[in-house]
Amino acid sequence: MLWNQIGPGPLDVFIGAVKSRTGLPLTFAVWLTIAMMLAVAWALGRRPGAGASSARSWSWPVMQVTLEHLQVYEPPSSPRSVSSSTSPPSSSSGSAPVP
Numbered sequence: 001m002l003w004n005q006i007g008p009g010p011l012d013v014f015i016g017a018v019k020s021r022t023g024l025p026l027t028f029a030v031w032l033t034i035a036m037m038l039a040v041a042w043a044l045g046r047r048p049g050a051g052a053s054s055a056r057s058w059s060w061p062v063m064q065v066t067l068e069h070l071q072v073y074e075p076p077s078s079p080r081s082v083s084s085s086t087s088p089p090s091s092s093s094g095s096a097p098v099p
Contacts, residue, residue: 027063034059 008016011033019029034055038048 026067027060030063031060 015026015029015033018024018033019026022029022032024032034052038052042048
């Protein structure tokens with residue numbers, strides 16, 4: 001998965017749950033989730049369009065290649081911290097600060 005500061009989206013969490021519960025590889029979990037969503041939409045009377053049908057054919061290879069390329073990077077251990085230095089710089093003249 002990709003790392004960001006705002007967290008995963010609801011669909012990403014659901015796909016992750018399908019992956020962990022079934023033990024399937026991520027590409028199959030994504031395809032299974034998309035297939036389930038299309039089946040529910042079709043059952044509710046909404047037929048899938050050309051984009052939904054074509055996405056099933058190209059999503060597997062694209063996701064597999066992307067995952068292979070992302071494996072070379074280490075996930076971040078903690079969020080990047082911004083320097084929290086809020087104190088004003090010290091005066092080198094030796095005079096007392098002005099209130």
